[in-house]
Amino acid sequence: MVESQSSGAKGIDNAAERISGNEGGYVIVITRWNEGIVNGLLAGAQQALQQMGIADDKVRVVTVPGAFEVPLACQVAAERADCDAVIALGAVIRGGTPHFEYVAGE
Helix, strand or coil: CCCCCECCHHHHHHCHHHCCCCCEECCCCECCHHHHHHHHHHHHHHHHHCCCCHHHHHHEEEEECCHHHHHHHHHHCCCCCCCEEEEEEEECCCCCCCHHHHHHCC
């Protein structure tokens, strides 16, 4: 039995039996950078979709070079007739390069 996952005061019920449309197409956009972190996020997203009753063949994974390309890939996926939902996954880590500041500033 799946427990209801309510969003508190908003009254949103995310229980699997309450969500319709599990026959649609799903796209997960991931980045190549920070592969160890992103692969963990991807595994979690795929597991969550499976728990919601979404078949593996309804999920496409699209890989982009980095965080700058994620929004465009999501837009392209969302505009497809066979896509009902887009999930964007990536990790930008503050470090020795200015990349974090460029991405976080956008």
